[in-house]
Every structure is written in C-alpha cells, then in structure tokens.
Amino acid sequence: MKLITCKALSKQFGSKRALNDVNLELSAGEPIALVGPNGAGKTTLFSLLCGYIRPTEGAVEILGYAPGSPALLGKVSALPQDARLDPNLIIATQLELFAQLQGFSAAAARQECQRVLALVGLPEVAPQKPSSLSHGMSKRVSIAQALIGSPELVLLDEPTAGLDPANAKAIRELVRGQVGKTTFVISSHNLAELEKLCDKVLYLDKGILNQSISIQDDLADEYLTLTMQSCDDTALTAALEALPQVLSVKSSQSKEFVIHYQITASFALETELFALFNRQDWRYRALQRGRTLEDKLFSQA
Amino acid sequence: MDNLTPRSSWNAALLLARFELKKILFSTRGMIGLATFALAWALLLWYPIRQASIYLFSPDFKQLLEGVFGAANVGELLSWDVAEMAVLWVAALYLFPIFSLFVGADQFASDKARGSFRFLTLRVSRTTLFFGRVTGYLLIQAILLILTLVATLLLVAYRDTSLVWAAMGSGVLVFINIMIVLAPFTAMMAILSLRANSARQASIYAVLFLAGSTIVNGIISYYLPGLSNILQWLVPGAQLDMMINTKGLSSLAVAAIPLLQAGVLLLLGRSYMARIAL
Numbered sequence: 408m409k410l411i412t413c414k415a416l417s418k419q420f421g422s423k424r425a426l427n428d429v430n431l432e433l434s435a436g437e438p439i440a441l442v443g444p445n446g447a448g449k450t451t452l453f454s455l456l457c458g459y460i461r462p463t464e465g466a467v468e469i470l471g472y473a474p475g476s477p478a479l480l481g482k483v484s485a486l487p488q489d490a491r492l493d494p495n496l497i498i499a500t501q502l503e504l505f506a507q508l509q510g511f512s513a514a515a516a517r518q519e520c521q522r523v524l525a526l527v528g529l530p531e532v533a534p535q536k537p538s539s540l541s542h543g544m545s546k547r548v549s550i551a552q553a554l555i556g557s558p559e560l561v562l563l564d565e566p567t568a569g570l571d572p573a574n575a576k577a578i579r580e581l582v583r584g585q586v587g588k589t590t591f592v593i594s595s596h597n598l599a600e601l602e603k604l605c606d607k608v609l610y611l612d613k614g615i616l617n618q619s620i621s622i623q624d625d626l627a628d629e630y631l632t633l634t635m636q637s638c639d640d641t642a643l644t645a646a647l648e649a650l651p652q653v654l655s656v657k658s659s660q661s662k663e664f665v666i667h668y669q670i671t672a673s674f675a676l677e678t679e680l681f682a683l684f685n686r687q688d689w690r691y692r693a694l695q696r697g698r699t700l701e702d703k704l705f706s707q708a
Numbered sequence: 709m710d711n712l713t714p715r716s717s718w719n720a721a722l723l724l725a726r727f728e729l730k731k732i733l734f735s736t737r738g739m740i741g742l743a744t745f746a747l748a749w750a751l752l753l754w755y756p757i758r759q760a761s762i763y764l765f766s767p768d769f770k771q772l773l774e775g776v777f778g779a780a781n782v783g784e785l786l787s788w789d790v791a792e793m794a795v796l797w798v799a800a801l802y803l804f805p806i807f808s809l810f811v812g813a814d815q816f817a818s819d820k821a822r823g824s825f826r827f828l829t830l831r832v833s834r835t836t837l838f839f840g841r842v843t844g845y846l847l848i849q850a851i852l853l854i855l856t857l858v859a860t861l862l863l864v865a866y867r868d869t870s871l872v873w874a875a876m877g878s879g880v881l882v883f884i885n886i887m888i889v890l891a892p893f894t895a896m897m898a899i900l901s902l903r904a905n906s907a908r909q910a911s912i913y914a915v916l917f918l919a920g921s922t923i924v925n926g927i928i929s930y931y932l933p934g935l936s937n938i939l940q941w942l943v944p945g946a947q948l949d950m951m952i953n954t955k956g957l958s959s960l961a962v963a964a965i966p967l968l969q970a971g972v973l974l975l976l977g978r979s980y981m982a983r984i985a986l
Contacts, residue, residue: 459826459986477833480714484830490823495735501827504727508720508831510712552827556712 408471410435410560410590411456415465418451418614425451427614428465433607435559438582438591440601442704443611449594450488452611453564456592457485469560481509484558486549486566492537498524499533502552509556523551528577543570550578554585561585563593567600579604602700610704620703630698631666631676638662638689646683652676662692665702720832721840728844729851742852745807749856752799753863760795761867784955790871793878796860798952800886804853805893805945809914811849812897814907815841821905825986838981842898842974849890853883878956885951885959892944892966895973902980918943944969 411433418426426448433439441449454460455467458475472478492501499520506516524530527547537545546569553561563582567575575597582591582604595601601608610618635643640658647656647666652675654667668676677694684691715723732738763769764786773782788794819825828837857879864875897914904910921943929936940946946969947962954961 454986457826457830459829461983461985475829475834477714480831480833481712485826487823487826490826492827493731493819493822493824495737496731500730504723505827505831507723508715508828510714 409433409468410470411592412468413452413465414467416452416455416462416467417464418448418455418460419463420451425614426455426462429611429614429616431609431616431619433590433592435590437586437606438593438604440605440608441592441594441611442596442598442601442608442700446613447611448614449611450564451614453485453487453562453592453594456562457483457487459487481556482558483560483562484553484555485562486546486553486564488564490549491545492548492552494536494538497534497536498548501537502533502548502555505552506555511556519555523554524548526554526581527551528574543574546570547574547578550581554589557585557588559589561589561591563591565595566593567595567597575600598700598704608700608704618704629667629670630696631668631680632693632695632697632699632702633664633666633680633691634693634695635662635664636690636692638687638691642687643689646687647680650676650679659702659705665698715832717833717836720836721843724832724837724840725844725847728841729847732848733851741811745852746855749859752803753856753859756799757792757795757860758863758867760791764791764794781953784953784958788878788955789874790864790878792860792864792867793875793882796856797878797882800853800856800882801889801948801951804849804886804890805948807852808849808890808893809897809911809918810907811852812845812894813901813904813910813914815845815894815898815901817901817904817907817910820902820984820986823986829986834981835978838898838978839974842894842977845894845898846887846890849894850883850887853886857883881956881959885963888960888963888966889945889948889951891970892973895970895977896944899973899977899980902977902984918945941965942969944973 409432411431413429413431416426416429417424429448429452441452443449451460455462456469456474458473458479467474469479469483474483492498499517502520502523503513503516506519507513511519520533521530524533527550529544529547529551532540532544532548537548540548546566550563550566553563566582567578570578579600582593585591593601593605606621608618608620609616610620640662643664644656644658647653647664650668652669652671654669657665657667659665666676680691680694683689732741770786773786785794785798788797816825819828825837832840861872861875861879865872896917897910900913900917901907901910904913925936925939925943928939944966947965950962951959
C-alpha cells in the first residue's frame with residue numbers, strides 16, 4: 408500500500424488556486440523533500456495531508472485512508488507551520504496529554520514525553536512553559552511532539568528554519584536516526600540540507616508539482632560539480648571545455664562549475680582536473696559527483 | 709509504536725474534559741478567574757442572600773412583594789423552606805448563564821488562533837475534541853455551582869442548623885436545574901468560540917446575539933406575534949422568566965426547552981467543527 412496518494416488534488420482559496428491538479432504517489436522509506444518558492448503550495452499540501460483543510464477537487468489518501476480518518480489517529484504526525492503550544496501550561500503536561508490521547512497510560516506518557524524531549528536534546532525543558540523558550544527551542548519541542556509514539560508518517564514543515572547550525576544538524580541526525588521506523592516528508596528552502604537527508608525531491612511551484620526527482624539518479628554520474636577557491640573563471644572554463652570527454656561546462660554561480668561529461672575510464676577526468684589545477688596553481692574547494700539539488704531543480708541543461 | 713491501542717472516543721473525550729478542568733483549576737489564569745468568581749459570590753452570599761433570611765420570611769415583607777409583583781408571580785418563591793436557597797435560586801438562574809458567556813468563551817478560540825488544534829486533531833477526531841471540550845466546560849461550571857451551593861449551605865447552617873437537610877434537598881434540585889439551564893449556553897459558546905479569534909470576541913458575539921435576537925424578536929412580535937411566540941424559544945435562556953416563581957420539582961417542568969436547545973446547538977457545533985479549516 409502506498410504511503411501517500413494524491414489524485415488530481417486542487418485547493419482554491421478565494422480566487423487563488425494554491426494547489427492545481429497535483430498527482431503523486433509516495434512510498435514509505437527514505438525521507439522525502441518538498442521544495443518550492445514561497446507561496447508555491449507546500450504548506451497547503453501539508454495541511455491537506457494532515458486533514459486541517461479539505462481539497463476543493465481531487466482526493467488524497469494516507470495509508471489508504473482519507474486524512475483525519477480515525478484509522479490514522481496517532482499514525483500520522485506533523486510539525487505544522489506557525490502552530491504553538493498553550494503558553495499557560497508546562498510542556499510536560501501538554502506532551503503527556505498528546506501521548507495519552509495516542510493510547511499511552513499516564514505513567515508511560517511521562518516516559519514518552521521524556522524520550523521525545525531527549526531526542527531533540529531538550530529533556531530539561533519538560534517543567535517549563537513554552538513562553539520561556541527561544542524560537543529555536545520551541546521549534547525543537549514541536550518536533551518532539553511530532554515524534555510521540557513513533558508515528559508511521561511525520562510531516563515536517565520547515566523544521567530547521569530559525570535553528571542555529573548546530574541544532575539544525577542535530578535535527579538532521581534525528582531524522583536520519585528514525586529512518587526505518589518513520590517516513591518523513593520535509594518541506595524546506597534549504598536545498599543543501601535536503602540533499603544530505605532525502606532521496607526523493609518534489610518540486611512545487613505556483614501550486615503545480617513540476618518535478619519529482621531522485622538524488623540517487625544514475626544520470627547524476629554524468630556530471631561533476633566543481634567548486635573553486637581561487638582561479639581565473641574564464642581560463643578555467645576554456646580549459647575544461649578543451650578536455651575531450653567534456654560535453655559542456657556551466658557556471659551556475661561564482662566559482663562553481665557544473666561539468667557535463669562522457670563517462671570513460673575510472674577517474675580519468677578527475678585526474679586531468681587535478682593535473683590542470685597543479686599546472687595553473689588553482690586551488691579547489693570541492694569536487695562532487697553529480698549535480699547539486701539546486702542545479703537539478705533550476706537548470707534547464 | 710505497534711502495541712499502542714488508540715483510545716475510544718468516549719475515553720478520549722473524558723480525558724480532554726478532565727484536562728480542561730485541570731487547566732482551569734491549576735493554571736494562574738484559571739485561578740484568577742476562580743478568585744473573581746468567588747469574590748462576586750462572597751458579596752452576594754454575605755449581603756442579599758444572608759439578609760434574605762431576615763426579610764423574606766417576615767410577613768410585612770412578603771405582603772410588600774406580593775403587592776408589588778402579584779401573589780401569582782412570587783407565591784411559589786416565597787414558599788421555599790429555606791429563604792437563602794430561594795434568593796440563591798433567583799440569583800443563580802440569571803448569573804450563572806451570564807458567567808457561562810465568559811467561562812465558556814475560550815472553549816476553542818485561543819487554541820484555534822494559536823494553531824494548537826493542529827496538534828490535537830492528529831490524535832483525536834474533531835467530534836471527540838468538540839464534545840470533550842464542551843463536557844470539560846460543563847464540569848467547570850458544575851464545580852463552580854457546587855462551591856456556591858456549599859457556601860450557601862454553610863450560611864444556612866450558621867443561621868439555623870435544623871434547616872441544613874431541607875437546604876440540601878433544595879440544593880440538589882437547584883443544581884440539576886441550573887446545569888440544564890447552562891447546557892444550551894455552553895453549547896452556544898462552543899460554536900461562537902469556534903468562530904471567534906479570541907475569548908473576548910466570542911463573549912462579544914454572544915452578547916450581540918442575545919441582545920440582537922431580543923430586539924429582532926420584539927420587532928417581529930409587533931407585526932407577527934404568532935411567529936414571535938415560536939422564535940423566542942430558539943434563544944438560550946428563553947424559559948428563565950418562567951422558572952423564577954417555581955419551587956422543587958416543578959422547576960423541571962420547562963427543562964425540555966433548554967435540553968432541546970442544547971441538543972440542536974451541539975449538533976450544529978459538531979457539524980461546524982467538522983468543516984472548519986484549522
């Protein structure tokens with residue numbers, strides 16, 4: 408059974424069509440990324456999947472059930488955008504209520520609350536009120552509530568927005584650690600982060616599902632992404648284009664070059680590149696197989 | 709967790725109701741609300757209700773009341789066994805519904821505005837959440853009413869211990885009657901609280917609705933008195949005037965009106981809750 412199925416899914420808000428004829432099927436497993444510019448319809452899609460709103464047209468199913476169905480209670484969880492806990496009650500009280508509603512006994516709910524807070528590195532905040540936490544800590548507590556009872560599907564809307572790099576990394580590690588137990592669908596603008604975490608990437612723009620790509624795509628091997636520290640951009644481009652196996656070179660941003668090449672002997676191109684850098688005394692920062700997610704999504708090449 | 713069995717709807721609704729009770733009784737905001745309620749009732753108990761025992765049963769005062777309002781309008785009220793309970797009855801009949809407009813205003817408004825509903829609806833159905841919250845707020849009002857009745861009983865005991873049993877009997881009937889009266893007000897506030905963005909806004913909606921419906925019905929009664937006679941029963945509290953001059957079990961004679969109103973409002977609220985965007 409598919410984890411998520413959307414058939415001709417559309418959502419209209421007044422005169423604005425936030426989602427337009429979205430069709431997709433997602434299976435359980437590796438984390439799935441949902442990307443797109445502001446207003447692309449990511450949060451609308453999340454809200455439809457969680458059953459917070461109803462589709463204008465089309466249908467959506469999670470594990471074969473409509474969102475909000477009693478069969479899904481406790482199996483689907485989410486970090487909704489802009490949702491906050493009750494500022495008048497301590498965090499433990501609220502998370503324990505959520506756990507009890509999912510079927511935990513009072514004692515087990517206390518333990519589960521401690522477990523999920525420990526997962527996000529905040530076991531000490533249990534007796535505090537949400538108003539005493541920073542934005543980043545609140546976000547981590549909200550992620551903790553989504554992990555109560557290890558649900559089968561967790562939807563995370565911008566989980567690392569507003570987090571410092573160390574905590575963003577901790578959240579990535581946390582998601583990675585739950586793979587196998589839980590499938591995550593993560594909406595984010597941070598493409599580098601999604602690249603590290605997800606295989607399947609869904610790209611929404613103006614309410615339309617434009618692309619669905621795999622980072623592990625075999626075609627990725629035909630590309631090298633070169634990031635330089637110091638070089639003459641024009642000279643480097645010319646030198647790269649002169650190499651026989653290179654089909655094209657594109658510089659998507661300063662000091663970054665995407666090389667499309669014909670695969671020949673193992674590491675032949677890489678060896679020639681290092682020889683070139685050595686001759687010209689150019690310093691490179693990174694050499695990556697395949698293209699970056701950003702290049703895949705936004706390049707027409 | 710594979711071994712987790714989701715709670716039944718009843719169980720989850722009761723858990724939510726208990727949680728609401730705990731929230732009111734153990735949060736700073738709830739304590740301030742309770743203190744305000746206690747202070748208002750302390751004043752009522754100490755002055756009009758305590759004084760009632762002195763005046764209400766004196767023959768001169770009875771005669772005065774019957775002269776002003778007519779024997780048919782106050783006769784039953786003046787025949788209550790315990791004067792304090794009679795005054796409490798009249799005060800509670802009007803004050804508790806007014807309290808309900810404020811106590812029940814935050815059944816859903818704050819949660820909806822801050823998005824906390826989104827955490828809850830992934831764990832309980834919207835119907836369970838709706839009925840759990842309404843039950844919780846009825847429990848809160850029941851506790852406030854019990855506290856008021858106990859305080860009145862203490863006043864009665866302070867004056868004459870032999871009246872305590874009679875007062876307790878009256879107290880049970882007052883409790884049942886007032887809770888029935890409060891049911892449609894609580895259900896109405898649940899709907900308005902779902903619509904409003906804050907508790908204050910929900911209370912304002914309630915005042916506007918009650919005052920507006922009285923004015924509109926007044927206008928309709930001038931042109932279409934028959935229609936007005938039917939419409940008046942749609943508004944919570946329509947039967948209150950008929951209940952003042954009653955005593956004992958006879959107060960339950962019009963209980964069907966608030967119970968029907970509550971039933972209809974709860975069905976409307978459940979339907980609204982199921983459709984609302986969170």
